[in-house]
Amino acid sequence: xxxxxxxxxxxxxxxxxxxxxxxxxxxxxxxxxxxxxxxxxxxxxxxxxxxxxxxxxxxxxxxxxxxxxxxxxxxxxxxxxxxxxxxxxxxxxxxxxxxxxxxxxxxxxxxxxxxxxxxxxxxxxxxxxxxxxx
Amino acid sequence: xxxxxxxxxxxxxxxxxxxxxxxxxxxxxxxxxxxxxxxxxxxxxxxxxxxxxxxxxxxxxxxxxxxxxxxxxxxxxxxxxxxxxxxxxxxxxxxxxxxxxxxxxxxxxxxxxxxxxxxxxxxx
Numbered sequence: 001x002x003x004x005x006x007x008x009x010x011x012x013x014x015x016x017x018x019x020x021x022x023x024x025x026x027x028x029x030x031x032x033x034x035x036x037x038x039x040x041x042x043x044x045x046x047x048x049x050x051x052x053x054x055x056x057x058x059x060x061x062x063x064x065x066x067x068x069x070x071x072x073x074x075x076x077x078x079x080x081x082x083x084x085x086x087x088x089x090x091x092x093x094x095x096x097x098x099x100x101x102x103x104x105x106x107x108x109x110x111x112x113x114x115x116x117x118x119x120x121x122x123x124x125x126x127x128x129x130x131x132x133x134x
Numbered sequence: 135x136x137x138x139x140x141x142x143x144x145x146x147x148x149x150x151x152x153x154x155x156x157x158x159x160x161x162x163x164x165x166x167x168x169x170x171x172x173x174x175x176x177x178x179x180x181x182x183x184x185x186x187x188x189x190x191x192x193x194x195x196x197x198x199x200x201x202x203x204x205x206x207x208x209x210x211x212x213x214x215x216x217x218x219x220x221x222x223x224x225x226x227x228x229x230x231x232x233x234x235x236x237x238x239x240x241x242x243x244x245x246x247x248x249x250x251x252x253x254x255x256x257x258x
Contacts, residue, residue: 013156020187021153038186038218042226045189049156093227103190107226 004029005063008048010079011056016048019060026062027073031133040073040131043111046104047077047127053098055081055124065130072113072132080124087119137162139169144176145243146208152184159195166199170206177246178203181239183214193228200233209249211235213242 006026008019020041027040044060051058058079065074084090091109096102105127109115114130137158140147146169148162166178180196182188188196200210211234215223223229236242 017153017155024186035218035221038216038222039225041187042189042222045187045191046226049189049191100190100194103227107190107228110225110227111222 005061008060008062010048010051010058010060010077013049013052016045016052019048019062020044023060023062023073023075026064027131030064030071030073032073032131036131039111040075043108043129043131044075046108047075047129049100050104050125050127051077051079051081053100055079058124067132070132072130075112075127075129077127077129078124079126083121083123083125084117084119085121087117091117136165139165141169141173141175144174145179146170146173146175146177147179147181147239149181150185152186154185154192156191156195159192163195163199163202167202167206170203170208176208177243178208178210179239179242179246180210180212181214182212182219183216183238185216185219188215188219188223188228190226190228193223193230197230197233200230209234209246211242211246213237213239 006022008015008022023044024037024041027037048060061076063074065072089095091106093106094102112129113132116128119125137148137150137154196212203210212230213236234245236245
């Protein structure tokens, strides 16, 4: 992989810290500053923790993306865990099956510009998030 | 990487370093609960100024530390939440309702000392 794309394997809670630091570094490379870096790192932290808590392990791919001349950070979180039976419910604030605050998914959607989630019971979950440089 | 806890009189001060893992935070929770009893501390100050991210896990753990220390007869103040971090917490939907916060350690300790009982009870 080149310097503008990186993969972080998520296996335990220490990897959450690594994922958000790598995300912050790449976002900085794109030109994000200050509060945007914090929003991005926080969203990555939430999504990475979801992998640890619900799926046990997975990957987070970070890369630079472009659309209509704008640059942004692309975050793809993938696991092969149990999947989410009711995505609509999981996207609601305060809903959690994992003894958490239930803000991970809906909160991350608020922190990023684009947020897509795809999940199949027994096959795993993929979350795709983007933040565009203004 | 254990989080250092300093004792000064009846105050315990925990200084979080740049990127604590979930395990570090859980360990802090256990150690603070134990040391409050050991040192008969009345005030716990947790300095988070070095943190560049306060996600839902960190917030939940700090919240439960504050609630547990209250049950042990001490009060907790969280100090030094950075502006960008505060903004991200709001966006994420995180609150520290009912928990004292202050700009820095000096202000946090002054706030706790100013309470009628010197910080032993947060209900005012």
